[in-house]
Amino acid sequence: MAEEQMNFQAEVSRLLDIVAHSLYSEKEIFLRELISNAADACDRLRHAALTQGGLLGDDSSFRIRLKADPSARTLTIADNGIGMNREELIDNLGTIARSGTAAFVQQLENKAEGANLIGQFGVGFYSAFMVAEKVEVATRRAGEDRGWLWSSDGRGAFTVAEDADAPARGTRIVLHLRQGEEEYLDAQRIRQIVHTYSDHIAVPVVLESKKEDEPDETLNAASALWTRPKSEITDEQYKEFYHHVGHAFDDPWLRLHFKAEGVMEYTGLLFVPSQKPFDLFHPDRKPGVRLYVKRVFITDDCAELLPPYLRFLRGIVDTEDLPLNVSRELLQNNPRLAKIRQALVKKVLGELKQKAEAAPEEYANFWETFGPVLKEGLYEDGQQRDTLLALARFRSTTREGWVSLADYVKDMKPGQEAIYTITGDDPKALAKSPQLEGFAAKGIEVLLLSDPVDDFWLSMVPAYDGKPFKSVTRGGADLDSIGGGDKKDTAEAEQQDEAAPGIDALIAFVKLTLKDQVKDVRVSKRLTSSPVCLVADEGDLDMHLERMLKAQHQLDRSSQRILEVNPGHAMVKALAAQVGKDGAGGVVEDAAWLLLDQARIIEGEPLPDAVAFSQRLSKLVEKGLLAG
Template sequence: MNTSKTYSFQSESKELLKLMIHSLYSNKEIFIRELISNASDAIDKLRFLSISEPKKYPINTNYCINITIDKKLNKLTISDNGIGMEEHEIINNLGTIAKSGTKKFIQSLKSNNSSHQHELIGQFGVGFYSSFIVSKKVLVQTRSAKLKINEGFLWESYGKGDYTIQKIEKKEFGTDIILYFKKTEQEFIHHWKIQELINKYSDHINVPINIKKFNKKQNEYTWEQVNKAQALWVLNKSEISNQEYINFYKHLTKDSQEPLTWTHNKVEGNQEYIILLFIPSKTPWNIWSREHKHGLKLYINKVFIMEDTEQFLPNYLRFVKGLVDSNDLPLNISREILQNNQIIQKIRQTITKKLLNTLQNLFNNDIKKYYVFWQQFGTILKEGPAEDPQNRQFIMNLLLFTSLKHNNSEQTLSLKKYTTNMAKGQNKIYYITSDSYESAKNSPHLEIFLKNDIDVLLLFEKIDEWMMNYLNEYEDKKFCPANKPDDFINKLIIPQINEQNLQNKMQPFLEKIKKILGNKIKDVRVTYKLVHTPSILVTEAKEMSTQMAKLFSAAGQSVPSIKYILEINPEHALIQKISKIVEEKNIKDWILLIFEQALFVEKGTLDDPNQFINRINKLLSI
């Protein structure tokens, strides 16, 4: 007789199991979805191995998932003839809960947003543990297709922090999940209920799901198939309902929310393949993590080959979920071969265009849904102009902004709409980048634009400065930073008085500023583009901007110090007051003050803010 070994779940398992049982109880029926999905994945893995390595793995044409209900014992068994597990795989898959992301999952379960807690279960890879929501005890009998005949293992747990494993005899490879329901969960021992849940969550699974039922006429037990068991993507689009697409998406992604939209295409010609692609409605919790895996599922002639095939998608579309089923790729293809395969590159180009067209259709036909998309994935799509020059103009049509005239931070303005509403004589698209919406909106660089009713795009996300380096023009209109005005703006800021005479009149004061500030600035000059602000700092047209310097610095790259030009507003009362001060000591503090003010506005920070405050206090006390 084989003795059992007792193991403890890893560090956070007790807390996790407790939280799952209580927090997800209102969505307890999802256990059937998760367990059938796992069984389907196990069959997909063995199907692939039996085709790619037929000498090592048996070929089976009768893959299926069988469900048995025992009402007397209050027991449900879900069996598959998939890949099965070895002992170390059992420990890794069923005993190791505390893996990457578990802490975030636990925090999510603890949060007040309980209505969305069930959405996380599949995404965090803990779907098997949903069985403890309804079960007092769970058994797993499994035999790996890699092991000798009859050599299997039994895993057993009450979901209270530990589990046991022992060797057993098991004739067939595959896995049996045996659930002993709690007394409160009697609804799940009825055939009609399980069939209803399978039709609701798992009808699209492409292997037969059979339920064992007693046939009164024949006086014997028979197996009844309760799902369609057909690969959904090979069907004609006209045969597939929207709900079937949605259910398949949820199965594919472990996401309980509906997708925003999808595209389903069969491509014929030199290469034949099918693509089924979904745009999710919510950003995955880990999409910004370096460990985040993305990409499409790859099938070859309906045989599952690999997960997360990133070679089919450009990085700026990494939020897309779906699959590719090709007739032309070899079954033993590797990720390395995928990287340099010409067929893959052509499929990638087609997929990219299909997705951009799908987003454009969403933009044209359902702008509310597109706004949802933009809120979730707009920052990622902004990587597109740099990454994909071939489709840059197309991507630009999909970008959304806010602007000076919009008067709120929501990005709902397209470049098309901006250019349509440009001022008379305006031939450039003006924009400003900053650290936040408020700082962009209130930048003194925009005072001349406000005064003349000219709109300016307000960019305040970290990626924006980098993106703008790749946006040269849109519909023959060049982009122009608002802090580096062009001839059109310069004409608006020439005052009625003689500019040169005023410049000459201010020259002694400008020289005094240069002397006091020394190498802190590159130059000082008079400006008429300011209305309410005494001074600002600018850079030359071809020099690095402040926002770009911040971007490089945040990436850990060395950045040369920026030499700014100080521009002063001769019509501002403070500048007029300072220019009349004679005492050397006082004028030095005033000049340093207006410089530090401008530096603070430009950079959002000062090297020595305490010195700045002391200077203000000193001047106020005079």
């Protein structure tokens, strides 16, 4: 087949331009990335060979070979792993076939963030262009006859051609180094880089000797890091293993290295990142922990190993209790794997609990990053619900920072029987909601819930410590039985209780005017400064949840709401005084519709008739009602 030229995906071209302009502060990590990819290729072939005969042939020992050629100015990284065919070459090196690519590259263009993001997104191969003016990839997929050569200078295009000289299997990457990058041809420099970043790689990394009478040199320990005694592993080695297994550039926030013995035998080396993985909220919710059996890589996509709400974890689990040739079907509903999963969840949540107690400020940072994911467990995992509730942290109306449910309950007001919540899209906007005014007047704390999952877990969790969760936007606000609050605010609330003259007639008139637009109109106990608000009836869907379901086309109807009116508000008093006067009916009718539209605007709901709203507002301004 003749050489074929193709263009990079647009995002790849932009990415390569960023990389070529020295995105990384330490260029040497290009070698770490290429060695890490080579090790993954060897792991994948080792697993594939368990079920497909003939893939290994006579070459059953895996290795990664490095060769420096100063005269040709080339550095070669070769492995005898799974290799690639033509389609895989194009897919893996010509495109970034992952959700959110454009947003990722846009973030990457902020060079201060770039070094932390590029590896996180799994595109470390492109780091080769930091030091190379041209990259050649010769490869042959194990079990296939045809080899292929991929070549590019990183300037927008690449070529693919059939290559008879490709390795018997695996991949050989040749970097043609730029001027000024000669240090990466020096044997001592290569040793230092491999020892620093890749000592944990379980595949031998071999530096080819330049002299025929000298043996090749293995540069790394070439043993599975998790099998070594913890006392023999340095923090730096743990960190580099995390970088490898998580394709990450940040440092881990928390590390768990443990071994279970007895009925079930397995080893776990798990990390909690300090930064959010790029695909954390991808709809697939793929796991980030690899499964090994007897130190042989099995899969990095084992949904049965950990629940989706722990998908931010990175690391490995190595078990002795599964067959080496375990299939996808055997992993599903496997009782042994289910027991490992149960133990892992308990272990991880236990460590998080200890961290929350010992280092609350650190834990608050963790919650800021991963709390929205962990809360998915409140909805999905009834068995761990109590533990997760204890770990949960929330924003609230009365505190800076985060509050636990235990602290919330401890500080409840005398007579308060419920944990009050309000859900929405933004905590700052929620804090200004009219529904909170009565609660604020009495100093009652309300939790501000702004993650999409909040509406769903609240429907599954009836109470905490015997205290039910209650939305402030639903049902009547029974605040009379709750003590506390500022004296001034309490006095204002008591004054408001004295019904303005004509308020009952106004409520009846508004109810008659709005008819089937609202479920009811009533005097509000929760409003102190706003004239009106909308609330859901006790048995109806929470208003924010309903809006979410409609936006996702999971609900095709809207529930009628209750319009609550503040009898102490100047506008409401003025309207109450107008009811029954000759010629005032049209004014009060327009005002009734304006009150409803004002309540809709506050809730962030679209107006059904914006033109009518504008006309009514203009008429009332002209009559001087609002001005007076």
